[in-house]
Amino acid sequence: MCFLKKGYSLKRTSSGLRGLLAVDKPCKMTSHDVVNKLRRALHERRIGHAGTLDPDASGVLVCGVGSATRLLGMLSADDKTYEARIVFGTQTTTDDAAGEVIQTKPVPAALLQADVARRALEALLGTHEQLPPAYSAISIDGVRAYELARTGRDPKLAPRTICVYEASLLHMSSTESAWNGESVVWDVRLHVSKGTYIRSIARDLGAALGTCAHIGGLRRLQSGSFELGSCVSLAQLEELQELDVEARTAELEKLWVDPAHALGYPTRVLTAAEMDDIRCGRPIAVQTQAKPQQVSSQRVSLLFQNKLVGVYEQQDSRLVCVVNLLDGISGVQS
Numbered sequence: 001m002c003f004l005k006k007g008y009s010l011k012r013t014s015s016g017l018r019g020l021l022a023v024d025k026p027c028k029m030t031s032h033d034v035v036n037k038l039r040r041a042l043h044e045r046r047i048g049h050a051g052t053l054d055p056d057a058s059g060v061l062v063c064g065v066g067s068a069t070r071l072l073g074m075l076s077a078d079d080k081t082y083e084a085r086i087v088f089g090t091q092t093t094t095d096d097a098a099g100e101v102i103q104t105k106p107v108p109a110a111l112l113q114a115d116v117a118r119r120a121l122e123a124l125l126g127t128h129e130q131l132p133p134a135y136s137a138i139s140i141d142g143v144r145a146y147e148l149a150r151t152g153r154d155p156k157l158a159p160r161t162i163c164v165y166e167a168s169l170l171h172m173s174s175t176e177s178a179w180n181g182e183s184v185v186w187d188v189r190l191h192v193s194k195g196t197y198i199r200s201i202a203r204d205l206g207a208a209l210g211t212c213a214h215i216g217g218l219r220r221l222q223s224g225s226f227e228l229g230s231c232v233s234l235a236q237l238e239e240l241q242e243l244d245v246e247a248r249t250a251e252l253e254k255l256w257v258d259p260a261h262a263l264g265y266p267t268r269v270l271t272a273a274e275m276d277d278i279r280c281g282r283p284i285a286v287q288t289q290a291k292p293q294q295v296s297s298q299r300v301s302l303l304f305q306n307k308l309v310g311v312y313e314q315q316d317s318r319l320v321c322v323v324n325l326l327d328g329i330s331g332v333q334s
């Protein structure tokens with residue numbers, strides 16, 4: 001069944017667009033929903049995203065357009081910052097507000113004391129082993145954990161090592177609950193490593209404090225070098241759909257995120273001769289006075305005519321290809 005509107009055709013050929021976008025994902029949409037809307041708006045099939053956000057979460061979602069999708073795997077290892085609402089007294093199947101309530105417990109009155117909250121949050125800091133939620137996108141023998149959970153099976157998930165760099169209290173309140181009379185709510189800011197599930201933090205924090213808890217709201221403020229202030233709204237991008245190719249390309253030039261800055265590798269501006277070398281797949285010489293073993297395996301972003309044209313990695317005295325992007329990724333800031 002075709003998902004496109006009547007009268008609309010999505011070209012199978014490339015649109016010629018190549019760049020990274022930071023999108024402010026709205027709530028009540030999956031990350032893939034956002035990708036589908038971008039495909040329509042930009043008339044480009046080759047679009048992907050890094051760092052999935054749950055449907056009920058909003059905020060920074062990094063998307064790659066055209067050959068920039070090849071960079072997404074290099075961006076997914078970034079740390080992330082969230083504002084989260086932790087609701088104590090109720091546990092759900094999904095550990096957030098989208099799930100069914102499976103348990104309620106009284107909430108200790110002490111959880112409305114700011115000093116108690118701050119001490120509990122400080123205890124989260126550092127490296128821990130965390131069990132991901134059953135309703136997660138982790139693959140188990142080729143099947144997503146949430147697919148197993150939806151059929152009543154218990155996904156066998158292994159704990160993973162995560163790090164909490166910041167956990168601070170923003171606000172606290174109490175609210176009437178339809179399930180257990182009264183709930184305590186903490187609004188918190190969390191800066192965490194790749195692979196950390198905020199829903200699991202809420203679940204485990206509730207248990208540690210003698211009650212239960214789930215996430216009542218989540219907004220991603222930062223993902224690596226991408227921050228909410230640099231995001232564009234989905235509605236703004238959808239407005240590009242009706243523009244002609246030239247006008248759409250011109251508008252996107254204002255919105256692309258600098259791919260070299262996003263990657264965070266050292267940069268090197270190529271000469272015309274070096275550009276000819278990488279077009280032919282040849283390695284290029286390292287520009288350094290340091291001993292090769294001191295800088296071995298360092299990656300470098302290669303730039304030519306204000307575009308990212310490749311990511312190379314040092315092997316001894318040469319730079320060899322990790323990914324070639326010969327048509328160039330737009331958005332490089334001079």
